[in-house]
Amino acid sequence: MRSVRYEAPATVEEAVALLSDAGGEAKPLAGGTDLIVQMRARMISPGVIVDVKNIPDLLEVRAQDGGFRVGAAVPGAVLGENEAVVAMWPGVVEAFELIGSTQIQGRASLGGNLCNASPAADSTPAMIAAGVTCEIAGPGGRREAPVEDIVTSPGKTSLGNGEFVVSFYLPPRPARTGDAYLRFIPRTEMDIAVVGAGVCVTLDEGGTCTAARVGLGAVAPTPLLVAEAADALVGTRLDDDAMANLAAAASAACNPIDDKRGTITYRTKVAGVLARRAAGIASERARSN
Amino acid sequence: MAKRHVTTTVNGEPREFLCEVDQTLLDALRDELGLTGSKEGCGSGDCGACSVMLDGRLVCACLALAVEAEGREVETIEGMAEGERLHPLQRTFLEEAALQCGICTPGFLVAAKALLDRDLDPSETEIRYWLAGNLCRCTGYDKIVRAVQKAAAEMRAEA
Numbered sequence: 372m373r374s375v376r377y378e379a380p381a382t383v384e385e386a387v388a389l390l391s392d393a394g395g396e397a398k399p400l401a402g403g404t405d406l407i408v409q410m411r412a413r414m415i416s417p418g419v420i421v422d423v424k425n426i427p428d429l430l431e432v433r434a435q436d437g438g439f440r441v442g443a444a445v446p447g448a449v450l451g452e453n454e455a456v457v458a459m460w461p462g463v464v465e466a467f468e469l470i471g472s473t474q475i476q477g478r479a480s481l482g483g484n485l486c487n488a489s490p491a492a493d494s495t496p497a498m499i500a501a502g503v504t505c506e507i508a509g510p511g512g513r514r515e516a517p518v519e520d521i522v523t524s525p526g527k528t529s530l531g532n533g534e535f536v537v538s539f540y541l542p543p544r545p546a547r548t549g550d551a552y553l554r555f556i557p558r559t560e561m562d563i564a565v566v567g568a569g570v571c572v573t574l575d576e577g578g579t580c581t582a583a584r585v586g587l588g589a590v591a592p593t594p595l596l597v598a599e600a601a602d603a604l605v606g607t608r609l610d611d612d613a614m615a616n617l618a619a620a621a622s623a624a625c626n627p628i629d630d631k632r633g634t635i636t637y638r639t640k641v642a643g644v645l646a647r648r649a650a651g652i653a654s655e656r657a658r659s660n
Numbered sequence: 661m662a663k664r665h666v667t668t669t670v671n672g673e674p675r676e677f678l679c680e681v682d683q684t685l686l687d688a689l690r691d692e693l694g695l696t697g698s699k700e701g702c703g704s705g706d707c708g709a710c711s712v713m714l715d716g717r718l719v720c721a722c723l724a725l726a727v728e729a730e731g732r733e734v735e736t737i738e739g740m741a742e743g744e745r746l747h748p749l750q751r752t753f754l755e756e757a758a759l760q761c762g763i764c765t766p767g768f769l770v771a772a773k774a775l776l777d778r779d780l781d782p783s784e785t786e787i788r789y790w791l792a793g794n795l796c797r798c799t800g801y802d803k804i805v806r807a808v809q810k811a812a813a814e815m816r817a818e819a
Binding site: 377379402403410422424474 | 664681682684703704705706708711714717718719720722723724725727728730771774775789790791792793794
């Protein structure tokens, strides 16, 4: 087995230098719940492991401009205990908390879930629905990008050489706005999404939907932002017809695989059902805040 | 590749060891420190037999690198009893026959203690969800859940 180097830089700049010097041979380590599994299964063999958890930015949750800045290595168990974040973006947090067991929640991170680039990542569609962006550091400095721009295909991201995700920005939640995430698995806990659906809706004072975002997971090579599904809701009062149009648009956006967890037909159908149910929960939350 | 020197705290005691960079915390606990209570079941974070506390969070020791323990606090099953005096969970697991082969037991105990340290009155559903990452192929779980409930009741009575 090839020897591997371990580095635990204290600053973003040092991490960028380590990652860019190693070319594609380096892997950032946050919670390790994907990385270490893949190393042990010999799916990957990085030359350098860059543990980012000694960098304060990566483990911080702080209020910023009415929203929240969440470090890319913050574990699910930590974010789930942050009442202010849970109150503002419950859909994002409930998606994050669906990942794995209590033990996995002690380590798993939003940054890892996004950059592992699984089509079935739970937190990614929820972050897409909530309009979350991520701050990326690299040799060219820092940039902010929408979450939906990161995953390009299974296991691949748009991050350039030396780039890594430092943090996420959960924007201020507009008035009468709610988000929700639902996933389907054949059991009640500890499984990989057959379909995941995140929905965020904003209502006006009369109850008409003025803005919406819909994210889908596990139904295409990448998590999806489905504009057509959101368009089916905007301008409506989220009545049965609008919900049916949402479900149809969500199903139409699917391009899933057939595998042991679900057939193409099944995933396509369930995507519509879950999108409709998540929209129902999101609209209830929107009405109550 | 030179081994790495790691200085850490295990069960409240300062400890140091040498490890390979890609060695897991579980392997370092077992092979370098002789703490063989934590078990390797799956090695992929699915079974929970290697459950330990790392800086106060329940984690799978098979999914942490030993080098990550540098400067941090690790708690294992070996730190659960006070000398000969068993933790209430250890005692109720025996009383309720909540183990058969015993491989999963240290992980269940560490995980259940993490739950009761947060909440001394969890519902059965909360116990089952909290322990969903600990697999047992012998007991069928009911006896484990009952043992946790019994320990919680005793600890509430003493609190």
